[in-house]
Amino acid sequence: FGNAEEMARLTGAIGDIQAEVCGVIDSWRTSLSPNTIGLMEAVNFIEAGYGRFSDFTWLFAVDNKLAIQRLKDRNNLTTEMAEQRLSSQRAWQDREPAVDLVTLNNGSQEELIELVETEISRIRFQWTAGTLPPSKYMSWWNTREHKTNQP
Structure with missing residues (x-):
């Protein structure tokens, strides 16, 4: 996961992970109660930009x-x-x-x-x-x- 080219190839093979992460977090914002915590663990959460949604x-x-x-x-x-x-x-x-x-x-x-x-x-x-x-x-x-x- 430290190789940017390999990560790009893997991401391409899997699909638009970023849209999925954003969608999950957006759904939490509308479906979870205000005191409930949604927790997401993801490979390269930081580097991939997923933190923008959290x-x-x-x-x-x-x-x-x-x-x-x-x-x-x-x-x-x-x-x-x-x-x-x-x-x-x-x-x-x-x-x-x-x-x-x-x-x-x-x-x-x-x-x-x-x-x-x-x-x-x-x-x-x-x-x-x-x-x-x-x-x-x-x-x-x-x-x-x-x-x-x-x-």
Whole structure:
């Protein structure tokens, strides 16, 4: 997924994913109650521009060393294979400027669940109170578009 040409080829084969993502989020806006959260996980959510349709972009990250170990354990990979898989992805730090929240998943599953529940409560409270700041995504996207449209 780190290869732009391959992603374009895959996207072409699958169809207009962007329109589908936009359609799903638009349907949530009309069908979900005001206190319900719609959550979308997508490969290249940030890079593909899907964040333009959302109110909040949340990135989950893990330290590389731990990511390699988890890949080895879960997928029965060698260190070399796990490192290769990790190196084919963009670093989470490169995505960070586009997101509203980064949550590090360096602990146990129980710790992650607690972190997620705490953040969801905080975000929901801010949304309900009208104090949730505008997403940083659009600013990042517009800067990115400006740079890519330069001759």
